[in-house]
Amino acid sequence: METRKKVVEVKDLRINFKTYAGLVQAVRGVNFELYEGETLAIVGESGSGKSVTSNALMKLIPQPPGIYASGEILFDGKDLVKLTEKQMTKIRGNDIAMIFQDPMTSLNPTMKVGRQITEVILQHRSMPKAEAKQKAIQLIDQVGIPFPEKRYNQYPHEFSGGMRQRIVIAIALAADPKLLIADEPTTALDVTIQAQILELMKEIQKTSKTSIIFITHDLGVVANVADRVAVMYAGQIVEYGTVNDIFYNPKHPYTWGLLGSMPDLDNDAEELLHTIPGSPPDLTHPPKGDAFAARNEFAMAIDYEQEPPMFQVSDTHFAKTWLLHPDAPDVAIPEIVAKRIRTFAEKEAQYND
Amino acid sequence: MTKEKILEIKNLKQHFGSPSSPIKAVDGISFDVYKGETLGLVGESGCGKSTTGRSIIRLYDITDGEIIFKGQNVHGKKSKEEVKAFNREMQMIFQDPYASLNPRMTAGEIIAEGFTIHGLYKNKKERQMKIYELLEAVGLNREHANRYAHEFSGGQRQRIGIARALSLDPSFIIADEPISALDVSIQAQVVNLLKQLQKERGLTYLFIAHDLSMVKYISDRIAVMYRGKILEIGRADDIYHHPVHPYTKSLLSAIPLPDPLSEKRRTRIPYEHTEVPDSATYYEVDEEHFVYGTESLVTEWAKARTK
Structure with missing residues (x-):
């Protein structure tokens, strides 16, 4: 290429x-x-x-x-x-x-x-x-x-x-x-x-x-x-990668939120949708640190202090979140999103059979 | 398990324009809504789904047919008192949270307008408490009562619209595209709120929308509308997984899903409308699953469907 x-x-x-x-x-x-x-x-x-x-x-x-x-x-x-x-x-x-x-x-x-x-x-x-x-x-x-x-x-x-x-x-x-x-x-x-x-x-x-x-x-x-996707939040690209990177291996909590808030046709009607609490920040005074911190359930102390850099996940995949820092705790991707990715993978396997 | 019918629509027709060449926005539809359920009404723009909602709540005088709500004819001759009683029972949430709130009233005044009209909570303190309770029920807080509509975001405005609809303790709510004008993450918040309120208050919803994946998520049953007619009605899962009518199949095949691999090989099923004779009616293909057409057509469709 x-x-x-x-x-x-x-x-x-x-x-x-x-x-x-x-x-x-x-x-x-x-x-x-x-x-x-x-x-x-x-x-x-x-x-x-x-x-x-x-x-x-x-x-x-x-x-x-x-x-x-x-x-x-x-x-x-x-x-x-x-x-x-x-x-x-x-x-x-x-x-x-x-x-x-x-x-x-x-x-x-x-x-x-x-x-x-x-x-x-x-x-x-x-x-x-x-x-x-x-x-x-x-x-x-x-x-x-x-x-x-x-x-x-x-x-x-x-x-x-x-x-x-x-x-x-x-x-x-x-x-x-x-x-x-x-x-x-x-x-x-x-x-x-x-x-x-x-x-x-x-x-x-x-x-x-x-x-x-x-x-x-x-x-x-x-x-x-x-072919490729850039996820924007508060005036910045927060995650960037191929379409498969973003949908099957999302790394940024905002991307998780977006994926979780959209129902697919197999969603169980009993469970609530995963929502992103609050609303986007006012860009006249962008918040200090990570702009998404206030809405991020996984926010750490550093998110309020310092803006995260773009971390490289793979050759094609980048995300701007402190969660990817080697010292950050392991945060599991929300169950509703993980479950959906698994269902897609299963469907894919079925299709390939 | 017998389900209680809260609303019955019988052969509803709503025509606009001159009687000689009417525009048949709704052209003879019949369906029931059961107590405590959510019925989703889907279709493309111009198919008559909003008109149906507006006819049910008496915003239009219907051309023909019957709408029976809790055993009473909605469009019959009514005294002022009867109309008020009906209005307390049935309320509406509108699509555009920007246009549906009066910019010169505070959120509190908007919510309390119904109290004034219906002469409820005349005690000022009691009224204030009720406003606070409603604001909190929709996830806002007390301080919001004194703010004007422009001080709220789209999602918050829609919450005020919902609080207003709830203010008179209705049992039936028509939600006409309540989330179409909102951002994705806010849509989920509002849908969750609607679900939660339904559970708490035993509400019945008629949920009108064109976003099929959201409708599937929120609805117990779904009615698919096209050119003023309901073509297929049934349980949400049946409609999505075992559609019978070719139009439903076509509509479902057009929904983009957040799954790139399956999207890459999606084939859209085009729809060609076949006129059905006047003798067409509803046939039950499965339990609670009805399809509109002639007997031979429906049998043919039912055979061809994907199991």
Whole structure:
């Protein structure tokens, strides 16, 4: 796997917002990398900084009130943080494209969908209009919408939610981006439609080798699409690894909490779900030490004093918790999570037989 | 073991728009809810599940059919007193904890509004004690009574919504997507709270949601709705492990699970709707497990199901 091309590398990214209440430290030192054709899922609750991180990659953070306090975003070796707005316009939509959560609001209601697609094509490529139209129709077809010629001339309100999200994907793909950022692209959709959109995105990725950053809070969706996963909490990545690392060998108590709080179909209705008590910290005054300490039943004295470093679990797996320190006591992973992992392993064994 | 019916829905229809071309949001559904159970109502957006909930609690005037709650017709002609008595028995928890609380009232006032309307706890001290008791029952504390809605997080607001629903000691609660707007870890807190309150107070829930794994977890029985009709109803385990109707199968096959290995080989079963003739009705395929369709279709589906 040494030949894999690194598409994005984010180093120590910090983003603050100036507000009347004080300086909000929304992203507090995030590092990750993404290779060609790979999907990285960023998971976290609202306010964890996952959307700010992805918007930062597109330089969509309004300044002011936003401040790029430190860090680099290397895209194809170029640091995006240093680029001017004019240089950035060339990259946005062309090299990096974005799909937003709500397909109802991300399309222009007064413009035919066909034109919304050709607009992007013509912005980034010089070609005759007729050719752009052909390409747009081909894209509509590619995202699985029947009758593309007819659909080309329709307005967004004539499409259902799932179909609109397909159009949004077609627009995002119009300029053959190297990186696609999908910010909760299926949250507003029904499960059956969600499954179709996820299938579509995976299929497109297979043919075009696009790298995808997938932002979501749904762990089921993560298991479905991701190659690697970054779990975010209070503006930091707290656990980072391959999808199997995170789901079958989670190390951070916050990840345990997330996995435990989601019921699966075999959950015993008699037992309560494992919850994470309390709510996330206020990022105007991030707590001293480990930001998760106050909600962590396994918190130790040091968690309130000093921020844990990223401990390496394996070649691919990292977690930011003092529990991984050699001197820390052995803490067993909560029974409800452990049990689920065992059931999955059993099912897997059954399947392989 | 005979179960007591608390709510009976008979051929409920709720049509909107002009009578000549009505939108049939709910198109002839029948089901019972037993005392102390949780019935989950699932389906895609627009299938009529919220409309069903709202019709049951008299937020809409129904087009046709009967809703019988504790032996009384809900939609019959009622005096003001009778309506009030009904409202005390049945309450609702709404989806959006931001929109469902009045921003100009404190949590205490929101919870106590029902007391004023129903003339309960007129003694100020007694009323205060009742508010505190409710706040504590939903996991908040006394100090929260004097705060306004914007001072609470989403999960806390939903707890206030629950406290309000509990304030008049209802026996039946309709929860319309009560956790959809909340974060995962907060969802679990609220679901645990609902379960615990049910145990303590013997509540009956109609739990409306589109998140199938959460519905499976909280419900004793589940009804699957599609285009204004209930296609399949039965015990939660039966619906999930032995679905009969092709739509239920399709819906279940689309749920993403937190298990990457099984996700990698998931095959979604697409659903193609087949119109059934008007003669279609409910057939019992197993104990307490009913499927909507014609006799020949249901037999065919039941044969094809995965055991």
